[in-house]
Amino acid sequence: MDGKLEVERKYRLPDGFALPDLTGIGGVAAVGEPDDQRLDAVYYDTESLRLARGRVTLRRRSGGNDAGWHLKRPAGGERSELQAPAKGRNGTPPRAVTDQVRALARGEELTPVARIRTHRVERALRAADGSTVALVADDRVRTESLRGGTARKWHELEIELVDGPGEALDRLDAALRAAGARPSKSPSKLAEALGRDYPAPERTRPRGSKARRALAAYLATQRDALVEQDPHVRDGDAEAVHKMRVATRRLRSTLRSFAPFLSGDLDALHDEIKWVTGLLGEVRDRDVTAERLAGLVAAEPAELVVGPVAARITSLLAERAAEAREALTVGLDSERYTTLLGDIDALVARAAEPGRIPARLAKAGPAKALMRRARRAVRRADARLASARRAQARAATRPPAPGEPTADERLHAARKAYKRARYAVELVAPLAGKRATTLAGRLTEMQDVLGAHQDALVTCDLLRGYALSAHAAGENAFTYGLLHARTDEHGRQALSALPKTSRRARRAQRALFG
Secondary structure (H helix, E strand, C coil), X not given: CEEEEECEXXXXXXXCCCCCXXXXXXXXXXXXXXXXXXXXXXXXXXXXXXXXXXXXXXXXXXXXXXXXXXXXXXXXXXXXEEEECCCCCCCCCCHHHHHHHHHHHCCCCCEEEEEEEEEEEEEEEECCCCCEEEEEEEEEEEXXXXXXXCCEEEEEEEEXXXXXXXXXXXXXHHHHHHCCCEECCCCCHHHHHHHHHCCCCCCCCCCCCHHHHHHHHHHHHHHHHHHHHHHHHHCCCHHHHHHHHHHHHHHHHHHHHCHHHCCCCHHHHHHHXXXXXXXXXXXXXXXXXXXXXXXXXXXCCHHHCCCCHHHHHHHHHXXXXXXXXXXXXXXXXXXXXXXXXXXXXXXXXHHCCCCCCCHHHHCCCHHHHHHHHHHHHHHHHHHHHHHHHHHHHHHCCXXXXXXXCCHHHHHHHHHHHHHHHHHHHHHHHHHHCHHHHHHHHHHHHHHHHHHHHHHHHHHHHHHHHHHHHHHHCCCCCHHHHHHHHHHHHHHHXXXXXXXHHHHHHHXXXXXXXX
C-alpha cells in the first residue's frame, strides 16, 4: 500500500458561493484549469461500526485520479491515508487493507455501510516554479446509508496541502472564510451519510473519583497504543514493535500492581498478554541485538576483526529474526489475539466503573489506596535489589547452592521489578504530580543501569556461542573472544553507576511517599 499524510480543511458552502481568486495568497502564482470528476465510493465497516469508532474510514472509490481502496486514520492532528489498487469488480477488501484494520475490527466482517457519490471540480494551486501548493475541490455530494438511513446531499469545499508549507494552508483558509466558506462541523462525509448511526466520540474521562479516572485512563491508553501500533508492526516497523511491546508490559504491570482495584480473571488475562509480549520481545530482541553486535564489530580496528565475523553474526541473527517475525505474524492473525483484544476492552470498561476499590483499601480514600500500591511496587523492587547485592557479597566467598538464583539472576529480577514500579508510579502521576514524574524518571535510570548489565550478559552468551560455531567451521575465534571481553567489561562498568543511581531514586521516593 502507498501512504501519505493528508493535511486538509473542509468547508460547508452557502448558496451562491463563488471561489475567490487565490492568486498571490500563500505562495499561489496561478490557479489551474478545472478538472471535472465523478466519484463513486462505497464505505466499509463492521456491523458495530468499529472503524468509525476509531475515526478510521475505509472506502473503495471509482472515478477520479486515485481510484482504488483508501484507508484513512488519525495521525496527530491530521489524517494519514493509505491506498491500494482495486482489482476488477470484487468488493472484498484486499489483505493489504484488512491487515491494517484487523486489530480495530476485532474479528468482525467488513461490509458496505454507505455509498457516497461526488461531483468534484478540482483545481490545482500552482507556485511560481510550477509545483502544486494545494488542491481545491468543489464537491456536490450525495450520500446513501446502506444501514437503512436517509439519503442526504450538500455542497462543500476541500483544500488539501500538497507541496506547500503549512502557513500557506492557513492563509488560504483565511481567504476562503472571508469569501463565505465555513469550516465543516462534521468529521467526515461518512459521518454525514450515517447520520445518527455514526458513533459519538468515546468518553475520555470516566466517571468516579480522580483515582478511578487515573486507573481507567492508564489502561485505556495502553490498549489504544497496542491497537494503534498493530498495523505498523505488521508492516515490519521496528519502532512500532518496541512501542507495542511497552504497551503490553504496562498492561501486565498494572494487572499485578493494582489487582485489588480490578475484576475478572486477571491471571488468565495476564498470561495472554504475556504471550503477545513474548512474541513481540523475540522480534525486538533480535533487532536490538543485531544493531548492538554490528556496532561492536564496526568499532574494532580492521586488523582485530579476524575472519567473516560480521557475516556470520548477521546470517545467524537474520535466520532467527525471520523465524521470530513469522511467529509474530501468525500470532497477530490468530483468533487467540482477537479474543485477547476483546478481553482487554472488557478490562478497560470494568476499570471505568465506579465502586471497584475494595472497602479495606478505600478507608483512607481511593487516591491514598492507589498511592500505597505504587509505594509497595517500589519497595518490592528495592528488596529485590538488596537481595541481589547480598548474593554478590556471598559470591565472593562461596558459589550459589544448586537451584539457588545467582547474583546476576537476582539483578535481572530487580530490573524487572523496577520496571513494574516505574509503570505503577506513572499511573499515579495524575494524583501526585511532579514528584511522581521525577520518581518515574529515577526508576527509569535504575532500570537502564540494570538493563545495561543484563544486555551485556545476554550478548556475552551469544558471542560465546558464535565463537564455538566459528571454531567448529574452522574459523579463527579470536575476535569473538575480544568482543566478549569488551562486552563483559561494559556490563561491569554499568553496575558501577548503581550506588549513585540508587541514592537518587531513594531521595525521589522519600519526596513522594515520605
